[in-house]
Each structure stands twice: as C-alpha cells, then as structure tokens.
Amino acid sequence: MVSKSKRDKIISEEDRFLEHLVQILEKELDSGNSSIDKISEKLGVSSSTFYRRVKKYTDCSPAEYIKRFQLRKAAKLLSVDFGNVSEVAYEVGFNNLSYFAKCFKKQFGATPGEYAKRKQLKNRFHVRTTSFVGRQKELSEIKKVLNQHCLVTLTGPGGTGKTRIAMEVADEVKDNFRDGVEVVRLASIADAALVPSTILRTFNLSERPNKTPIEILVDHLQDREVLLVLDNFEHVTSAATKINTLLQQCPKLTVLITSREILHLSGEYQYFISPLPVPEIPDEITADTLANLREYTSIQLFLKRVAMVSSDFQLDHHNAADVVTICRDLDGLPLALELAASHIKLFSPAELAKELGENLSVLRSLDRDRPERHQTLWGGQSPGVII
Numbered sequence: 001m002v003s004k005s006k007r008d009k010i011i012s013e014e015d016r017f018l019e020h021l022v023q024i025l026e027k028e029l030d031s032g033n034s035s036i037d038k039i040s041e042k043l044g045v046s047s048s049t050f051y052r053r054v055k056k057y058t059d060c061s062p063a064e065y066i067k068r069f070q071l072r073k074a075a076k077l078l079s080v081d082f083g084n085v086s087e088v089a090y091e092v093g094f095n096n097l098s099y100f101a102k103c104f105k106k107q108f109g110a111t112p113g114e115y116a117k118r119k120q121l122k123n124r125f126h127v128r129t130t131s132f133v134g135r136q137k138e139l140s141e142i143k144k145v146l147n148q149h150c151l152v153t154l155t156g157p158g159g160t161g162k163t164r165i166a167m168e169v170a171d172e173v174k175d176n177f178r179d180g181v182e183v184v185r186l187a188s189i190a191d192a193a194l195v196p197s198t199i200l201r202t203f204n205l206s207e208r209p210n211k212t213p214i215e216i217l218v219d220h221l222q223d224r225e226v227l228l229v230l231d232n233f234e235h236v237t238s239a240a241t242k243i244n245t246l247l248q249q250c251p252k253l254t255v256l257i258t259s260r261e262i263l264h265l266s267g268e269y270q271y272f273i274s275p276l277p278v279p280e281i282p283d284e285i286t287a288d289t290l291a292n293l294r295e296y297t298s299i300q301l302f303l304k305r306v307a308m309v310s311s312d313f314q315l316d317h318h319n320a321a322d323v324v325t326i327c328r329d330l331d332g333l334p335l336a337l338e339l340a341a342s343h344i345k346l347f348s349p350a351e352l353a354k355e356l357g358e359n360l361s362v363l364r365s366l367d368r369d370r371p372e373r374h375q376t377l378w379g380g381q382s383p384g385v386i387i
Contacts, residue, residue, distance in 0.1 A: 014057045014210060017043075021054075025069050036062050059209055068206065070094065071107050075204050078116040085112040108204070132168055133304055134276065134297030135161070142169050142271055146227070146254060147176075149269040150247055153233075153257045156273035159335030162258040163231050165273060169256065170229050177254070178225040187232040195239035199228070214242050221250040233259035240265055275332035276301060281324050285317040293320060298332040305341035313344060322349035329356050339363040 024042045039062075040050040054062045070092040077088045086097055089112070094100035104112045142165070145152050154162045167183070174181045184202045189195060196213035200206075205216055230243070240263040247253060247267070257263065262270050276298035282289045293299050294315065302323060306313045315323060326349065330336035340352060340363060347355060356363075 017053055018057060067103060071104055074104060075108060078112060131304060133301040135165055138165060139168060143173055145269055145271060146173060151255050151265060151267055152269045152271060153259055153262050154271050154273050155259055155262055158260060159333040160273045160275055161334040162273050166229055166231060166256055166258050170227060177227045181227040181229065183229040183231065185231045186236055189236055192236035192239040195236050196242050214245055217246060218249045221253050225252040228253060228255045230255060230257045233257045234261045237261055237263060276334060278327045278332040279324055281321055285320050290315060290320060293324065298327040298337060299323065301334055302327055302337045302341050305338050306344045309342055309345050319349040322353045325353040326356060336363055
C-alpha cells in the first residue's frame with residue numbers, strides 16, 4: 001500500500017511535469033515546432049521517458065496529448081474570433097485543414113465553423129425572442145451588488161423571472177469582467193455531483209485523471225476575472241460547497257446564481273426577486289383609470305405578450321377589469337402571465353379570467369420551443385398551487 005506522503009509526492013511530481021509540459025507546448029506551438037523529439041529535449045528527458053510519463057499521467061500517447069492540446073488552443077482562438085478556420089488551424093500547428101476539422105469535430109462534437117458560431121451566440125447569453133419588461137430597479141440594484149460581493153443569489157418563487165433577470169444583468173455587465181461571462185444552465189442536471197463537470201465543459205476544459213473537476217477549474221480560474229452565472233441551482237444545492245471552494249481559491253471570480261433556495265454560504269448576498277406589482281380591481285373604468293393600469297408592469301407584460309398572438313388587442317373599458325383579475329389571480333408572476341397571454345386567441349379576457357379562477361391547469365405553453373421547465377407553471381409539481 002502506498003503511503004500518503006509517497007502518494008502526495010507522486011501527485012506533486014505529476015503536476016510539475018504536466019505544468020512544465022504545458023509551458024513548453026505553448027512556446028513550441030508559437031515557434032511552429034511541436035515534434036515529440038523537440039519537446040522531449042526541452043523537458044530534459046529521453047523520448048522513451050517522455051512517452052512513458054505522458055502515458056502514465058494522462059492515459060494517452062504523447063502524440064494524442066499534443067493533438068488535444070492543439071485542439072483546445074484552437075477552441076480558445078475560435079472563441080475570441082482570432083481569425084478564420086484555416087488561420088486558426090495554421091496557428092496551432094495543423095497544415096491539413098480537413099484533418100484539423102475532422103479532429104476538432106471528434107473532440108468538441110462540432111466543426112470549427114459551427115463551434116465558432118455557437119460561441120458567438122453564447123457570448124450574447126441568450127437570443128431575445130421577447131422584449132424585457134420593467135425590472136429596471138432590480139437590474140440597477142443587482143449590478144451594484146455584483147460590484148461589492150463575489151457571490152450573489154437571486155431567489156424567489158418559481159416563475160418570477162430570475163433567469164431572465166440574471167441574463168439581462170450578465171449582458172449589461174459583461175464588459176466589466178476582463179475574461180468574460182460564462183452561463184451554466186443546470187435545469188437538466190439531476191445529480192449535484194455532476195455540477196463541477198458541467199461547469200468544466202462550459203469552459204471547454206477536459207477532465208484529467210488524478211485531478212478533480214474542481215481542481216482543474218481552480219487552476220483555470222485562479223487568475224481570471226470572470227462572471228460565472230449558475231442558473232437553476234435549487235435542485236443541486238448540495239454542490240454549494242464546491243462553489244465555495246472555487247470562490248475561496250479564485251479571488252477574481254464572481255458568481256451569480258438563480259435558485260428558489262439560498263446556498264447558506266458565508267458571504268452570500270441574497271437578492272429576492274418579487275412578483276410584478278398588480279393593481280386593485282377598479283370600481284369604474286375611465287380614461288385615467290386605463291392610463292393608471294398601464295403603469296403597472298404586470299399589465300404591461302401581459303399586454304405585450306398578448307400582442308404577440310393578437311395584434312389588434314387593446315386594453316379598454318370592456319376588458320380592463322378582467323385583465324386586472326387575471327393579473328391578480330396569477331399574483332403578478334411573469335411566467336404565469338406569459339402562459340395566460342398565449343391563450344388569448346382561445347378565450348376572451350372574461351372567459352380566461354373565469355377559466356383561471358376554476359382551473360389553473362390551463363396554464364400550459366402552446367410554444368414548442370419553450371424550455372420544458374417553462375411549459376407549465378409548476379415545473380413538474382402538481383397543478384393547482386402557484387409556486
């Protein structure tokens with residue numbers, strides 16, 4: 001049995017060797033020479049020793065390790081719009097463009113061109129298919145908090161728009177972070193143990209034997225100024241200690257989390273996202289009443305989403321009370337309002353208000369491309385109670 005001190009020494013030797021290898025690869029790639037003989041010489045070992053150590057530490061041959069290193073560098077260059085695909089291939093040492101594309105697709109699951117486009121879209125955080133309504137006070141306050149705290153959790157009931165607000169904030173502050181913003185969507189992750197490896201893939205980092213995903217992330221983020229957005233953390237809260245490790249060892253890292261539950265970490269700033277304000281049901285409808293109702297962001301959101309399915313719909317003396325009833329019955333929850341608005345072609349406001357008063361299960365999305373967790377208001381829970 002290997003003693004702890006001997007095991008630690010072996011791991012330390014491995015880390016030093018791989019770190020030295022990475023430094024040499026960076027220099028040799030820049031000089032256009034990444035041959036095994038040249039790299040072995042720079043490392044001060046024979047080719048056979050080089051082969052044996054790389055195989056032992058990474059479970060792949062030196063040639064394969066070097067190729068993966070070249071491809072990871074290519075991915076980084078494509079992410080920052082370094083140049084076209086052929087320029088990137090040449091920069092990392094590939095002279096055969098078709099071979100480069102084949103190897104790249106095998107490692108990253110997409111051609112270099114597809115990968116570059118995907119990263120460009122990702123850097124915009126989300127495609128705005130709908131307008132952002134209200135929340136200017138929240139946006140301003142959250143941006144201010146992010147300047148003062150390294151861990152900010154947006155909490156609140158399901159459907160209050162935590163994700164959308166986080167994406168808007170990230171889009172507005174992205175230029176404040178030297179090394180950019182990364183968004184990790186966790187809704188589809190069932191096991192909290194998978195959170196570190198999911199974050200790892202977001203940064204296009206590969207897992208390595210003898211190093212945990214968190215250790216690899218710490219190495220990568222230690223000196224980087226990054227905003228990491230973790231969306232839908234409530235079902236993986238046991239991974240909070242891993243996030244705490246990142247924050248403790250990466251002083252320039254800032255983490256913005258959306259969750260129905262707080263993480264219960266020291267230093268965590270909790271920002272509660274409330275539903276949108278709703279008006280009282282008016283006793284009488286006048287022109288002034290209509291103007292006042294339109295000032296409420298719950299009414300604004302409902303009307304904007306209704307306009308997407310019924311462009312001639314207007315708030316007027318006949319439907320105002322029913323529209324207010326709908327907004328009040330749905331507690332001003334943005335997701336609920338959006339789901340209700342999509343049914344305005346099937347129901348009049350009066351019919352919709354009556355239907356919602358009797359059966360909330362009508363709140364189901366008619367849009368095929370809406371994320372599954374936004375298809376209904378309950379996110380997999382039983383209908384009848386607004387969560």
